[in-house]
Amino acid sequence: MTQQPTDQPDGQQADTPTRECGYSQCDNRFAYTGSGRPREFCGPPARTWPERGNKTCRELAAEERQAAHAAGVDGTLAAYTAAGAPVLSAVHALRPALDSLTAALDGHASAAGKVAAAAVARIAEAEQAAAEALVKADQAEAERAAAQRDAERARREREQALDAKRTAERMARDAESERERQVNAAFTKAIEHEAARAAAEQRAAGQTAAAVHAQAEQQKEFERAEAIAARNKELDKENKTLGKESAALRAEVAGAQAQLTELRERAVREQQQATTALAELRQAHAAELAALREQADQRAAQLTDRAREQENAAAAALQDARERAAADLAAERERTAVLREDLAAARAGLVAAQSALATEQARAGELLAALRTNRPDPTDPPSPKGS
DSSP states (O other): OOOOOSSOOOOOOTTSOEEEOSSTTOOOEEEOOSSSSOOOSOOSSOOEEGGGTTEEHHHHHHHHHHHHHHHTOHHHHHHHHHHHHHHHHHHHHHHHHHHHHHHHHHHHHHHHHHHHHHHHHHHHHHHHHHHHHHHHHHHHHHHHHHHHHHHHHHHHHHHHHHHHHHHHHHHHHHHHHHHHHHHHHHHHHHHHHHHHHHHHHHHHHHHHHHHHHHHHHHHHHHHHHHHHHTTOTTHHHHHHHHHHHHHHHHHHHHHHHHHHHHHHHHHHHHHHHHHHHHHHHHHHHHHHHHHHHHHHHHHHHHHHHHHHHHHHHHHHHHHHHHHHHHHHHHHHHHHHHHHHHHHHHHHHHHHHHHHHHHHHHHHHHHHHHHHHHHSOOTTSOOOOOOO
8 A cells, every 4th residue: 555655855847857765565756856876765854764664765775675586586676777767758758748738738728718718608599599580580571561551541531531532422413302302392483383374374365355245245235235235125124134144244354354453463473482582592502512522521531631641650660671681681691791701610610620620639648548558567576776
């Protein structure tokens, strides 16, 4: 069992060649400056072994040599020591190179770790940028959908305005038709009154003609009566009767003429009233129709302007959203392409670093394997060493 030392040699440095203590059971190493004869044992101060009577490495090595000499194996130990000396020298000569190789491997490993960390960070940045680009694309899509909804709403309002305009025009046409119907009815009534007046005049003319004819007949009869008065006195009574009938006829003619005059006056009044009512109806209808047309035109113009403004605003917003979305998408695509190139370069550097690290580790493994192959077996019996 290897014992722990009670004192350690100081002044050792990583870049100074070292050698092992000459005592086979001691694992201390001490520096060799390269000038003069190298020390063979620990010290100063010399290492002591309390469990072995506080003897030094030099004393314990001497006891080993004496024991080997007594056992008859001192020649074998000397040959073993002579064969192991070149190997130990080669190992000591290669130790700075191995230390440099170990430091270089540590540097490669650190650089590879940094490259891997940078690559992971760039990958995270690329993923974050891609996520932000997707969010912006979703926002642009939402704005485009909102602009489309605004345009659709403007289109519906414009259609509603056109429907309102058509409804107003239809109401105006219906009002015009109703006014024309009323005017036609008034004209029809006036024509009927005129026909009635003409019929009354015709009846009065017939009665007048009948009265004139009767009067002419009466005159003829009177003349005939006067002619035969002398011959027939009995006709006096008839003449008197005829006179009464003539008076009655004259009174009837006078009544018919008065009735005709009254009918004419009434027809004139009714015609004047119908003409006045027709003019008033036409004027009111024209005013109402003009007002309705003006209101319909104003409403249609307002709705059309509003629909056009909303449609233009929606189109502008849609175009703006599309342009912003296209610009953002192009920028994010360019940034993603750059990040991908950086990521590819980082991955290539990482692969190269890993390959170089694997190569260096393989070389180090080969060197260590070679050193282990050429190193003496510590289980072999130690050779006697001189002080």
